[in-house]
Amino acid sequence: xxxxxxxxxxxVLVYLDRSGGLQKFVHDCKKYxxxxxxxxxxxxxxxxxxSDIAELDATLGNYILHNPLQAAQIFQSVxxxxxxxxxxxxxxxxxxxxxILLKPTHLPPLPSYVLSLSAYPFNYTSQRFYMSxxxxxxxxxxxxxxxGARFLCTEETCxxxxxxxxxxxxCPGATESATVRTDFVCSLCSSPLQExxxxxxxxxxQIVEMIDAxxxxxxxxxxxxxxxFRIQAFTVFLRDELANKMTIGNHYSIIxxxxxxxxxxQATACIEVNSVQLYKPNGPSFVSDNFKYLLSLTSxxxxxxxxxxxxxxxxxxVPPGTYNTLKxxxxxxxxxxxxxxxxxxxxxxxxxxxxxxIDRLLNYSLCLLPRGIRHPPSxxxxxxxxxxxxxxxxxxxxxxxxxxxxxxxxYIGDLSSYKKDKLELLQSVLESRxxxxxxxxxxxxxxxxxxxxxxxxxxxxxxxxxxSSSKKHIQKENSLIGQMDVSLIPVNLVDGFGLLIYSEFPSxxxxxxxxxxxxxxxxxxxxMLYKVSQxxxxxxxxxxxxxxxxLHVELSSEAESLIQGYYLASRRVRRDSIHGxxxxxxxxxxLISLSKAHAKLSLRxxxxxxxxxxxxxxxxxxxxxxxxxxALCVAPNPVFPFDLSDENSLQQRDIYLxxxxxQLLKFIAAYSPxxxxxxxxx
Numbered sequence: 001x002x003x004x005x006x007x008x009x010x011x012v013l014v015y016l017d018r019s020g021g022l023q024k025f026v027h028d029c030k031k032y033x034x035x036x037x038x039x040x041x042x043x044x045x046x047x048x049x050x051s052d053i054a055e056l057d058a059t060l061g062n063y064i065l066h067n068p069l070q071a072a073q074i075f076q077s078v079x080x081x082x083x084x085x086x087x088x089x090x091x092x093x094x095x096x097x098x099x100i101l102l103k104p105t106h107l108p109p110l111p112s113y114v115l116s117l118s119a120y121p122f123n124y125t126s127q128r129f130y131m132s133x134x135x136x137x138x139x140x141x142x143x144x145x146x147x148g149a150r151f152l153c154t155e156e157t158c159x160x161x162x163x164x165x166x167x168x169x170x171c172p173g174a175t176e177s178a179t180v181r182t183d184f185v186c187s188l189c190s191s192p193l194q195e196x197x198x199x200x201x202x203x204x205x206q207i208v209e210m211i212d213a214x215x216x217x218x219x220x221x222x223x224x225x226x227x228x229f230r231i232q233a234f235t236v237f238l239r240d241e242l243a244n245k246m247t248i249g250n251h252y253s254i255i256x257x258x259x260x261x262x263x264x265x266q267a268t269a270c271i272e273v274n275s276v277q278l279y280k281p282n283g284p285s286f287v288s289d290n291f292k293y294l295l296s297l298t299s300x301x302x303x304x305x306x307x308x309x310x311x312x313x314x315x316x317x318v319p320p321g322t323y324n325t326l327k328x329x330x331x332x333x334x335x336x337x338x339x340x341x342x343x344x345x346x347x348x349x350x351x352x353x354x355x356x357x358i359d360r361l362l363n364y365s366l367c368l369l370p371r372g373i374r375h376p377p378s379x380x381x382x383x384x385x386x387x388x389x390x391x392x393x394x395x396x397x398x399x400x401x402x403x404x405x406x407x408x409x410x411y412i413g414d415l416s417s418y419k420k421d422k423l424e425l426l427q428s429v430l431e432s433r434x435x436x437x438x439x440x441x442x443x444x445x446x447x448x449x450x451x452x453x454x455x456x457x458x459x460x461x462x463x464x465x466x467x468s469s470s471k472k473h474i475q476k477e478n479s480l481i482g483q484m485d486v487s488l489i490p491v492n493l494v495d496g497f498g499l500l501i502y503s504e505f506p507s508x509x510x511x512x513x514x515x516x517x518x519x520x521x522x523x524x525x526x527x528m529l530y531k532v533s534q535x536x537x538x539x540x541x542x543x544x545x546x547x548x549x550x551l552h553v554e555l556s557s558e559a560e561s562l563i564q565g566y567y568l569a570s571r572r573v574r575r576d577s578i579h580g581x582x583x584x585x586x587x588x589x590x591l592i593s594l595s596k597a598h599a600k601l602s603l604r605x606x607x608x609x610x611x612x613x614x615x616x617x618x619x620x621x622x623x624x625x626x627x628x629x630x631a632l633c634v635a636p637n638p639v640f641p642f643d644l645s646d647e648n649s650l651q652q653r654d655i656y657l658x659x660x661x662x663q664l665l666k667f668i669a670a671y672s673p674x675x676x677x678x679x680x681x682x
Contacts (some may be wrong), residue, residue: 042666097148395450574623
């Protein structure tokens, strides 16, 4: 026996003993032994830490990293000796019946261990471990594959005509025909081999399509990044305990062995996965010094910081001071993005006639998030089903704009361009934050039909062209005061969006500065037209939003009372004799989401009454556009009643918002007397 090989076997035994792997191995053997059933293959998953093994023996560590299939054979022989010595599995006869899957905890953080399909060369023939990461864009249903099979020689006098000597085990990247088929011959006598079907061992298999996260930059529709890169999806095989470990739309880090699968004349690059981990990017833990200084200057008021943020936001696209209400709503929606389920969402529907400017503004804002997706009209917003392209005939669920925008923004463009069925589906998703994919069993080789529920965790942005709406539909004659005619869009769908914003408020109708800005940008697209564009760069806003959205905020009791009081009072005020209250049940969630978002934007972890006041004014303005004015009777542009040109205008705005706060308290006292609100007599 090779002394070096014997030494590595000894090291394997020492490592398994020290790491607790031996104890797990004995436990797994007990489950096989208790079943009293003979298998062609006994499969064991062994978790290994390459660093710890390299410290025990560098040769074995190098073997595991660069020759994992041969390293698995070393573990196989050690496990076989252990089973026979300790009598762990009575049914086991030969070493060939043991199948070992090595599961590395990590790989060295070096470029040579990173696999990227967007970089050359793609070394899929090395049969060693690589780590890669990407976003799941398609998932197949779980099907069966052959883990291992027992073959017997058809020549009765041959030694291989009995026992467990001819065992075929699945290898990384191998197709089903490589493990079981009818043309295998005996290595002793060259007679045909025949499979003993009662010993075939089946396992679960799932085919997943992943793609480099750089694809998100290509789907934003607008980006400052001028670099060019090649993007290609790659196939991932999840087997047995890893099946259903991935969720469509999520970002994962994987460790596996690359291979090339031949399907007819087509060759597909794939990775046989050994380890899966959810990818968690490190968000910025800071904001720029200019933002910190601005925060300190405005510390005397809970409203000034966010007002200035909105005023100067997107100065690369629109002049400072224009579209302030819309820009504040955009910022609130941006910081209210999260990949957690049951989180707070804030969807925006904008009514405008300046579709070009609004489209540019929304496109620019998308790029401030890692997951900002502009939906291309030629593709699907929500998941669809197609036949798996790897020849299995099973169903594959394809990702879509809404799923790829998980934890971010999905901008779907002009809402009036979609057909009725798409709008109904959108309404359903806005209400439940899930969508159901139907898989007909007969079409995809299954016995029964399936329904797969996919979570949709994104904020939706859209706009309606008020001019096209008025051309297609006759204006209502019985519109209420302040009500906007958006009859082109179903009422329930409009209610599904958190905020309805009209971008043509009088203070925003600054056509001359906007036209001047557009003309200067057309002449010199790279020009910095305003000083604030240099002081507060796009990158600064990116870092600020990523920091702010990760803040964990809690409602104060005062803010909670104000929100509840307004909600109950509005339900009483906004009602008719036929339909009851016109205030949707989701209004309370929207109020809480707006309040939390304003607190995050103010870099606070507690939601104050002042945050709730802004939330109420934004929602009341939205409700006025949908259903007309109420007894609260807010101004057409309640959050930015006049232009912010200097400190005096900020002071006037604070006084105005204090008056709104006082008016809101009186409204609650009049229409929701059961709610106790602390009032400040001053």
